[in-house]
Amino acid sequence: MALINGATFPIAAVTPPALSFGNQNIGATSATQTVTLKNTGTGILNITSIGFAGATGDYTQTNNCGSQLTPAGGAKDNCTITVTFAPTAAGSRPDIIQIADDSANSPQAVALSGSGVAVQGTIQLSPSTVAFGNQPIGTTSTAKTITLTNTSSGFALTISSITTGNAAFKQTNNCPVSPATLAANANCAIQVTFAPSAAANVNANLTVTGIASNSPQSIALTGTGTSAGASGAPDFTLTSSQQSITEPSTGGTATFQVSAAPLNGFNQALNLTCTAPSGASCSASPASLTMDGTSIPSATVTVTVAGASGGGINPHTSELRQVRRPIFASILPFCVFGMVAIGRKRRTMFVLLLVLFATVLFSVNCGGASSGGMPPGTYQVMVTGAATGANAASHSTTITLTVN
Structure with a gap:
């Protein structure tokens, strides 16, 4: 016990005398390590400051020491200093913890060592897109799994955040939370669900950020909210602005509109074709309609009746x-x-x-014979819309062509 001529005085001791953090990815935060400061003397230890000798900014510390430690054996004769390492540059990054107090051996020092290493980890997400299809408003889809893999060799991956960017998509995961890391060549699972709040197409991105050469990484999320009571596969209807058109047999041109309305969130490209009787021709412009699940696009159809020509029968x-x-x-x-x-x-x-x-x-x-053009009569013009892919569908609308 420190007692000289009846006087008491504090003695500060720190353990361990040094901390080693090893290699750490630049910008990533290490696991914590601790230093214990203990008063082994008979007097109160008054603590002035706890800080770092260097100015690299690579180390941080928190502590529960307060301003005093009681004499040895007292209620609070020791405290803990917690240290982390987050290198800001490559190479060796040494520093020193310094504790200033009224002990005779002040300041106490704890040597810190660690090296910053260039990031070599790579975030890989699979699959590259996730489509939920139709989902009734107010309900939640079955979860779909996205696999996150650290494809680096020899370097752990620190994952900073995993977000979806849209409240309609929720995610849960079993990935390690920083400062914990995902080992090289290891993977974790991200579960995503879709719960739409409106009848509309919903697009978002699942984004993963971390300490990796290709951070951040994203994949597309898509889904369609459908109205309550809506059922059936995605489809469309095709309608014409006119039910009939009339042209003279000597030739002429008529136009009308066709419109495609989506059902149950139909969102595929629609190719338009037009079939006309002999002696007439027709075409649609544009020849393809873009369906987004909600809007109703249209195209202009032009029908041309052939004019008169020689060589016919009078x-x-x-x-x-x-x-x-x-x-x-x-x-x-x-x-x-x-x-x-x-x-x-x-x-x-x-x-x-x-x-x-x-x-x-x-x-x-x-003698003197000539053709009067397309023979008078009633004919049919048919416009067909067709889509291929996951929701393949084909529908037609028919317009009556009268030739006078």
């Missing part, structure tokens, strides 16, 4: 065609009788006259 000569046949049939026997009854010289002349008569008769029937 409808006004149809009656002449019917008259020609009996006339020719009735004259033919007389022609044959005449050829037999007359002489050879006159027979030659008769043949020439017969050929001339037939030519005139046929030209009356065929």
Whole structure:
């Protein structure tokens, strides 16, 4: 016991005299280590300060020492100083804890050592996207698992945070919380659920940050909130702004709109095709509609009826065609009788006259013909929307085309 001429005085002792933190990733915080400060004297130890001799900022400390320690054997004759190491640069990063007090051996010192190492860890998330599909408002989906792997070799991975960025997606995980680390080549599981609050498409990213060369890393999360009572697979309806169009047989162009409305969050690309009768053509612009599950996109359909062209049959000569046949049939026997009854010289002349008569008769029937364009009548134009993929579907709408 420290007692000189009846006087008492404190004696400060620290254990251990040094702390070693080994290698630590730059920017990552180590596990804690502790130093014990004890008053082994007979007098009260008055503590002035506890700090670091260096100015690197690589070490931090907290303590429960207060301003005094009681004499040895008292209620509080010792306290604990907790130290962590978070290197700010590569290489050896030494420092010293200094404790100033009224002990004769003040200041007490504890040597600190540790090395900062360049980050070599890599965060890997699998799968690269997670799709929840349709989920009724107010309900929670089955959890989907995302695997987080530390693909580094020889370096532990410190995980700083795991977030989804949208309240509709919740996550839980069994990953180590800093300052704990994920060992090299080890993995942990992240469970994500989807609970939409509105009837809409919801997109977000699961993001993992940590001490890694590729931090942060994200994967896409998607889901569609559906109204209460909505059921069935995603689908769409296809409707036309007009039920019929009319064009002249001599040619013309008509336009109308087709619209695609999503059902149950249908959100795939829709390819449009148009089928027209012979003598007409049609096309849709744009030829593809982008469906996002909520909006109703539309396209313009153009129908063109072909104009008139030469070389057809004149409808006004149809009656002449019917008259020609009996006339020719009735004259033919007389022609044959005449050829037999007359002489050879006159027979030659008769043949020439017969050929001339037939030519005139046929030209009356065929001459001056021209086409009036697409024949008058009622036709159908069909527009079809088709999607492939997870929610493959195809629907058509039909428009009546009247040609006058």
